[in-house]
Amino acid sequence: xxxxxxxxxxxxxxxxxxxxxxxxxxxxxxxxxxxxxxxxxxxxxxxxxxxxxxxxxxxxxxxxxxxxxxxxxxxxxxxxxxxxxxxxxxxxxxxxxx
Amino acid sequence: xxxxxxxxxxxxxxxxxxxxxxxxxxxxxxxxxxxxxxxxxxxxxxxxxxxxxxxxxxxxxxxxxxxxxxxxxxxxxxxxxxxxxxxxxxxxxxxxxxxxxxxxxxxxxxxxxxxxxxxxxxxxxxxxxxxxxxxxxxxx
Numbered sequence: 378x379x380x381x382x383x384x385x386x387x388x389x390x391x392x393x394x395x396x397x398x399x400x401x402x403x404x405x406x407x408x409x410x411x412x413x414x415x416x417x418x419x420x421x422x423x424x425x426x427x428x429x430x431x432x433x434x435x436x437x438x439x440x441x442x443x444x445x446x447x448x449x450x451x452x453x454x455x456x457x458x459x460x461x462x463x464x465x466x467x468x469x470x471x472x473x474x475x
Numbered sequence: 476x477x478x479x480x481x482x483x484x485x486x487x488x489x490x491x492x493x494x495x496x497x498x499x500x501x502x503x504x505x506x507x508x509x510x511x512x513x514x515x516x517x518x519x520x521x522x523x524x525x526x527x528x529x530x531x532x533x534x535x536x537x538x539x540x541x542x543x544x545x546x547x548x549x550x551x552x553x554x555x556x557x558x559x560x561x562x563x564x565x566x567x568x569x570x571x572x573x574x575x576x577x578x579x580x581x582x583x584x585x586x587x588x589x590x591x592x593x594x595x596x597x598x599x600x601x602x603x604x605x606x607x608x609x610x611x612x613x614x615x
Contacts (some may be wrong), residue, residue: 399526411479426516430522431587441578458512462519465593466586467574 379425380408387448388418394425397433406436412441417448423455434468441471451475481545488529488540488559491540496525496542500555503544507551515615516594517553519610524557524566532607534562551615552596553554556608563602566609 378395389412397405413419421438438453444450451473455463463469488490500521504514521542528540541558570599571592572585592598597612 398522428518430519431590432522432526434586434602435583438578438581438583445578458515461512462590465574466477466572466590467576467581470575471578471581 378402380405381407382412384412384416387416388420389413389416390420390422392422392425394427396432397426397436398428399432402430402432403434406439406454409436409440409443413443413447416444419444419448419450421450421452422454423456423459426456426459429459429462434462434466437468437472449473454461479545479547483541483543485496485539485541488525488532488538490526490529492529493522493525499523499542500544503546504553506554506592507546507548507615509553509615513613517555517611517613520595520613521555521593523591524609524611525568526558527564527587528557528561528607531564532559553613555611555613557610559607560605561607564607565600565602567598567600580613582602 378397378401380391383390391408408474441450454475457475463472463474480502482615484496486496487584497518500517501514504517525540532538538559538561543556545554566588569585569588571589572582591611596614601608
């Protein structure tokens with residue numbers, strides 16, 4: 378998985394490419410923890426994300442909990458298969474998906 | 476037997492072997508032109524089950540897992556069987572998470588097996604001769 382970060386002021390865009398799974402989720406978790414300190418607007422771009430498992434969902438939930446305290450979080454460009462996973466797990470109600 | 480094939484892999488149940496397991500499963504799914512969506516659902520199921528075995532079955536020791544992929548061609552159905560010699564564990568007994576809770580109330584955990592239950596057509600568990608045997612069925 379590739380993690381591409383783009384920080385503009387207090388707005389951080391994290392674009393993910395590849396597979397967010399048990400082996401790659403810890404990398405994203407570290408990136409989020411290290412990068413969000415002064416961020417008020419966190420955007421995940423899933424355009425090139427091919428796959429997500431529960432390990433990835435856990436990282437998104439943790440990020441959402443952080444951003445609930447300090448700003449907003451949005452997940453963009455979610456494809457139909459990943460959207461179904463969000464719906465089944467109730468994440469479509471927790472996350473703001475655009 | 477016509478229209479039926481079975482392939483098996485025995486591998487050390489460690490998270491680092493996840494991609495080897497997925498590669499093995501995907502090779503067989505690609506042979507039958509499995510639709511992308513079903514392939515991702517199967518991959519997620521394989522990941523959740525294999526990582527569970529890797530995390531808990533032999534902890535703190537390390538042991539092996541057998542992964543069997545069986546394809547029935549008419550009607551096109553994939554069966555995935557996971558066998559380990561670890562502690563008896565029936566994942567079907569795990570309570571489903573409450574998916575209506577807010578982010579703050581949500582617990583981490585229990586999501587993996589729940590995703591498997593939701594995406595597969597059937598799941599069978601048995602503990603026999605000291606082995607956990609879990610079989611997932613997915614109609615294509």
